[in-house]
Amino acid sequence: MDSIAQLIAAFDGTYAGQSMTDLFSLYSQIEEQTASFCKQFNIACAQGCGTCCEHFMPDITTSEARLVAAYLLFVKKDSQLLEQVRQNVDNHEGPCPLYRFDSPYHCQVYPARPLICRLFGACANQDKNGKAVFRRCRYNTEHTMPLSLTFDEDVPVMQDYSYALRSLDDHEGEVGYLSEMVDSLLDQLRFLANMLGLDDSNPDDTPNPMAS
Template identity: 30%
Template sequence: MEQLFGQLEKESAQFQQTSGLGCVSGCGKCCSYPHIEASPLEFLPWAFHLFLIGEAEQMLDTLNSNPRSHCFLFQPLSVEGHGHCGSYPYRGLICRLFGFGATRDKYGSLRLATCKIIREGQAENYKTVSEAIAQGLYVPVFTDYYMQLNQIDYQLGSKIVPVNKALKLALEEVLQYYSYRPLPDADIQCV
């Protein structure tokens, strides 16, 4: 997972630099959307990190009692949806792709998957970048990355559920794994 995320970070940074598109600092609007879906596999690095620092069980209890429909990791700063990810280095694949990745339409053409704030606030640049993508500008593609995710672990990677359920399933997977195996070395660092 970390290698996949590292590859995507490089490609996203290159695309962002080439395109000039970027999120508005502190926006968080996409994170406050109530119907984000993800796979548990995307959040295994996050769950493993919590396990290593001894907070996995407590976090699972907190998630189980959480009534929020938006992403549990989102830390709102205002009622307008401004905020940030409370676990940015461990955010999921969906979080890493949205805004800087593309999907294919029914004709196979790439369409930048981004928010209304970027489309309207950076309209001229968005139009230029969309045209450049149609002419071959490289952009990370959602399906390509999700196929790679499925190759890591098909069962966990292909299960798409609401984001908070994905977080719970990732924690349960890590906790179950280590309930029957020796604990990892304390020196292990995950990014």
């Protein structure tokens, strides 16, 4: 497998497959809306920046963790990367174990990255008065995005996407840190892959250095 589409197809007819289908459909909608938002208001991260990932461990839902775990097992198939996730189960501060410092394409699971990673610096937030506002990322020292924006019109708001995400989840929106959540689902996915007769359910011993 070399794509999320193939990954979803491989698990078709299972609960895991439906979960991944629903989640990726939401992600696709979010990508379209946030891309339009960023283009309209000249919002962009500096080229090659991944500083936020160096200081943050994402908190994610079970559905998100399932997609990341499946992507690691059946698309990346990188045993060293899986071990890195395991070694960071108790790391709640960051950096994210899926972050590469030695590449401008930092995220090693970019197509399967969680919601917070898709929205950080790419959409508005709701302030205490219910107003949609945008604040420049504190790591954006290159000033490639506006310092501050306030909106009267309807724009993508992080809280709305978070509610939509949690409505998909099978644990009432329960969240946990990326490493522990992903690690907790690896054996479940291996077992399901074995039941489905998938041949590439175990990563080989040769890491793939390229981010997908």
